[in-house]
Amino acid sequence: MSETQTEVRSRHAEWRADADGDAPLAEDVFDDTYREKEGPKPPMQIVWRNVILMSLLHVGAAYGFFVIPSATAMTLAWSLLCFFLSALGVTAGAHRLWSHRSYKASLPLRIFLAIANSMAFQNDIFEWARDHRVHHKYSETDADPHNASRGFFFAHIGWLLVRKHPDVIEKGQKLEFSDLKEDKVVMFQRKYYKPSVLLMCFCMPMMVPWCLWGESLWVGYFVPGLLRYALVLNATWLVNSAAHMWGNRPYDKNINPRENKFVTFSAIGEGFHNYHHTFPYDYATSEFGCKLNLTTCFIDLMCFLGLAKECKTVSREAIVARVQRTGDGSHRSG
Template identity: 80%
Template structure:
């Protein structure tokens, strides 16, 4: 942790505490010469194709699902989304707030339900993304196009710079978290049980829904929706929208992404102030359900020490580097 001395992407000094591993590194230079050949991982291509085919089928049988099953699907969506947004992202990648053991266990449960790599790997790659954003060392570099930044990066081998830079990060905070390491050790089994088993068996056992509908609707369809909502943060929110805080970087404010990813679409703000637990100037309002959830956890004593960018720092940045689209409130 660094206090009163870390630099932002444009050299600004902040007074907030944060992890230095998510600070943009403007000293990194891409290697000269031809890029390494793109190597397709055919196993991932086949699995992603089958998942989305199964999700489309799940969409066609959704009208046959009972009301409780549809409500359960929404609950599973929210839990798995929180496992990414409040968990792997805001808590473990950026350490923007502190969570009690029960809350960390719940968020790890949700993260396994989301099935987007274990917390340790997710946080490592996300810190690399922030530190080397829009370069060869960025796992889902948006400069390589919408498809690559959305899903293509999962269908090919990582660029060597992504692997190299990821190995050099200080991940001691993740290694010292027993919840993170337990989930990593038992990740495959947790995914089997939590991402596919729980969504399918709960409606079958509690209200007699068929296992077929349980597997394809709260199972595959919900899983695919959460995946694509998260991927839109990497793709759409790096390409379309306004840049009220820093017009010199690609990430944008995208309200559609904020809605679909329960608050992660305020991306120009987030890349400008990545230590802020709300990922938005406007807190839990304006489509930011994740911030509202964290605020609720604070009110019941399960979370604390939420970090925020002060209004003075935000407005100074708006005036200095914004694109003129900023609106208060």
């Protein structure tokens, strides 16, 4: 085992022993007993179907940029709304609610977030949450689905273009997912995922402008459809790639995840990544509340409306103690 891996495992063992307010979920705690297998790595198997589909999507999205001047102001506003809604399906839904259980949501809110998640088209909630729990449990190892130590391209999109490392599959089968299986909204979306994606990710973004204000189907398909979809995908992927490589580490200098303002902006609040990997159970993924964090604003609004409750947070004392013990010295209070 390399010195870097030893340091990371030691750091996570220390974190597990912390008394930092609410106890983290078992699925959130790094498994310091895991050891990567010695010897040559298994051969990389390219999934050519995914390569072709992703290539076509990004070619279509690039064309969508040239179509923007032909779109009406209403269509551009609609595209932004679709971006925000689909992003919420990932950030407030698959990530903070279902992966980390950092707050509780009422049935109407869970249904809304499941619909928004289908609009995002990033695998169904169950699969997304499963992979994300494996990512936290085995971060930056062979068992991490988008292991950033394999480079920017792999962490960003490459992991979706190849077969999963055997350790990802093996470890993913051993984690606890009973909460997801018992959630009828999650399992309903999983059962009808393909038709829900066809309707929410492609048909609705295209048809609403055509039906309500006479936009052409061509513009509707390429701007609020393909271009918006590709932008949401890449904004999410930047959390796995850029936010694991560039930025400061005010809470824990021994791990790769960073605080990255560009990712925070593009992924509506998910770029406070050093904080998130240090305190994964905090519903805000940041100590700064709604600052640059539209997802936290949304969850707070849902709490105000009585649709969400029991948001998990980290005490100020625990944050300060952690900053002083393991931070890189770059922490600012606001």
